[in-house]
Amino acid sequence: MYSLLKPLLFKFDPEKVHYFVTRNLKRFNKVPGGSALSRSTWLVNDKQLERTVFGLKFKNPVGLAAGFDKNGDTIAEMANLGFGFIEVGTVTALPQPGNPKPRMFRLPADGALINRMGFNNLGVDVLASRIAAYRKTTEAAKNPVIIGGNIGKNKNTPNEDAVSDYIKCFDRLFDVVDYFVVNVSSPNTPGLRALQEKGPLMHILNTLQQRNRKNDISRPILLKIAPDLTDEQLNDIIEIVQQTGIAGVIATNTTISRDGLTSAPVVINEAGGLSGKPLTSRSTEVIKYLSAKSNQSFPIIGVGGIHSPKDAIEKLNAGASLIQLYTGFIYEGPGLIGRINKKLLSL
Numbered sequence: 247m248y249s250l251l252k253p254l255l256f257k258f259d260p261e262k263v264h265y266f267v268t269r270n271l272k273r274f275n276k277v278p279g280g281s282a283l284s285r286s287t288w289l290v291n292d293k294q295l296e297r298t299v300f301g302l303k304f305k306n307p308v309g310l311a312a313g314f315d316k317n318g319d320t321i322a323e324m325a326n327l328g329f330g331f332i333e334v335g336t337v338t339a340l341p342q343p344g345n346p347k348p349r350m351f352r353l354p355a356d357g358a359l360i361n362r363m364g365f366n367n368l369g370v371d372v373l374a375s376r377i378a379a380y381r382k383t384t385e386a387a388k389n390p391v392i393i394g395g396n397i398g399k400n401k402n403t404p405n406e407d408a409v410s411d412y413i414k415c416f417d418r419l420f421d422v423v424d425y426f427v428v429n430v431s432s433p434n435t436p437g438l439r440a441l442q443e444k445g446p447l448m449h450i451l452n453t454l455q456q457r458n459r460k461n462d463i464s465r466p467i468l469l470k471i472a473p474d475l476t477d478e479q480l481n482d483i484i485e486i487v488q489q490t491g492i493a494g495v496i497a498t499n500t501t502i503s504r505d506g507l508t509s510a511p512v513v514i515n516e517a518g519g520l521s522g523k524p525l526t527s528r529s530t531e532v533i534k535y536l537s538a539k540s541n542q543s544f545p546i547i548g549v550g551g552i553h554s555p556k557d558a559i560e561k562l563n564a565g566a567s568l569i570q571l572y573t574g575f576i577y578e579g580p581g582l583i584g585r586i587n588k589k590l591l592s593l
Contacts, residue, residue, distance in 0.1 A: 248579030260350040260359070268315075271323045275385075284326040285389060288580055290587040295330070299545050299567045300466040300493040302424055304392055306330035306587050308558070311549050311570035312396035312427065312470075316367040318376035322383065325391040328583040333570065334373060335396030336429045339414040341369035342400055345434065351516050353509040357553060358525075359573050361500070362434045362518030365398050370418045377422040395423035396470070398432065405437050409450050416454050426465055428454070431472040431499040433519045439472060444482050451490040466493035473498035473528045473550060480532065484540045494545035496570070497532045501525055522573035526551025530564045537565025553578055555589035 255263050274280045295306035309331035310324050318334050325332065344366025351360045367373070377393060380386055397415035399408040416426060428450060430441035441447055451469065458464045469492060471483055487495060500519025507514050507524060529550025536546055548566030552558050553574040561569050574582055 248581060252577075252579065256352060256354065259348060260352055261347065264314075264350075268320050268323070272320060275323050275326060281322070281326055281385060281388075284323070288326065288328040288584055289389075290328060290584050290591075292587075292591055294591055295587055297330075297568060300425065300468075302392055302466065304330045304568060307562070307568045307590070308583050308586050309333060309392075309394075309547070309568060309570040310575070311572040312336055312394075312429070313361075313363070314572055314575070316365075316373075318373045318380065321377070321380050321391065321393065322385040322389070325385075325389050327580040328587065329391065329571075331392035331394060331424075331568070333394035333396050333427060334377070334423075335367070335427070336365050336398040336432065337367050337370050337373045337395065337415055337419075338365050338398050338400045339370055339403075339411040340400050341372070342366065349518070351513050351518075353507065353513055353520075353522070355509045356507050356522065356524055357573075357577055358507070358509075358520055358522030359576070360513070360516050360518045360520050362516070364401065364434045365432065370397075370415045374418045374422055377419070381422065392424045393422070394425045394427055394468075395419040396427040396429050398429045398435065399438065399441075401435050405440055405446065408441060408446070409453050412450055412454060413457065416457060420460055420465060423465065425493070426454070426467045427470050427496055428467065429470045429499070431470050433472070433500060433502050442472065442475070442479070444486060447486055448490065451486065451492055455490055455492065468492065468494045468496050468547065470496040470499055471532070473501045473525060473532055474503060475532070477535065480535055481539065484536060484543075487540070487544050492544075494547065494567075495536060496547040496549060497536060497566075498525070498529045498550050501528065503528075521550065522577065523551050523553055526553070526557055526560075530560055533561060533566050534564040552586075553582070555586045558586045559589065559593075 345364035548561035549570035
């Protein structure tokens, strides 16, 4: 069905299509029997797919990457499509509109997207309230799913004060999410990637780790990194993870590279982060490097250019414990989740 809808959907602005599709998916799931039909169509339930990573049990290793559901709008709907975990955000301490539109561009010839959304979101208070409300629903009881919170800083917050934004997001989401992701690698907030340098990054992660206990509960904290880091910088990342004691790494975010693209220059030259097939190899290289150089001392969630079961398996074989979809989900449709899980069961 998605193969029939996709040509029509791709005729319209990507951001408008996103809201059109998610709005109607929510409507379908509210129709009596809609949620059950969605689960029976898409879910692949099998104990063999379960993974226990950083102390959490995932019903399958295929997750939804951050950026798709910034405000906790579609957690139940995405779970019904078969995702084993949902990462919401990136959320910031205060609401912000993001960058001017248009800010998302398709590159069909390359199987890619360029986005410069700029952390558009309703703020951490709204997200926390929505996740808490979802946790109380019958949908959450019928089809529970791991929820991660991806946190960032507001555009107008100076880098020297960034830790305060991460603290507010961390404290506000602590009771409602299962794990955290610190996002310092988006190319769409001016100066944000400077926080990947060892000094400021250690400060943010150590500060959060010091707050990471409430009623004898702590949450896994992961770091999302850019694919554009050098080997020396990746070595620093390994050292930072080990010194701060955070739970792991998500590799990778979008890239600022435009190498090897065949789409029209007018689109290629749009500012923003590139995702999709052009990122497949580099993301896998980063996973493999981190896994080998660290002697597999921490879990890695692999994301970047997963458009097929083969892509997913390559990420897992490279050293990823779990994987996430975003652009591949948009290009291939929800059937990709089940195809990956079925392929894993056949191995």
